[in-house]
Amino acid sequence: MAAFDPDIQAMLDERARTMAAFTADHRPLALYALYRADLQMPTGKLAAQCGHAFDLAHDRAKLERPEITAQYRGSGNGTKLVMYGKNVGQLIRAYREAKAAGLPCELIIDRGHILLPHFTGKPIITAVGIGPAYKDEVANITKRFTLAR
Helix, strand or coil, X not given: CCCCCHHHHHHHHHHHHHHCCCCCCCCCEEEEEEEEHHHCCXXXXXXXXXXXHHHHHHHHHHHHCHHHHHHHHCCCCCEEEEEEECCHHHHHHHHHHHHHCCCCEEEEEECXXXXXXXXXXXXXXXXXXXXXXXXXXXXXXXXXXXECC
């Protein structure tokens, strides 16, 4: 095992301490980025779009569900999940379902970038950010999506 500087070891110890607080009735929270697989985005473009989804959903959650958002952050970074759907229809459905359920969510629309064939500079829906939310709150929405690897 590597030896760490005291400040890094303190961070590791704090994460271990907060993990001990997870009990059998713990409801996990997560922040979700759902993206379109049909766009076949290069890795960098995909990372940027998912980053936008995480950022904007989290910003909305701070306004709409501040207590849950603070709990999500806790003393760690919170769980983030990246999942993909087949097409824009799946993303719009997830967005509408999340809105109807009262979950913080944001539709990510890229514009101004050219990366043919899909990115022509015109607005295009690339992703949806949802959460932070309890995993059981979003299970019915995310069940149609596949966890990215």
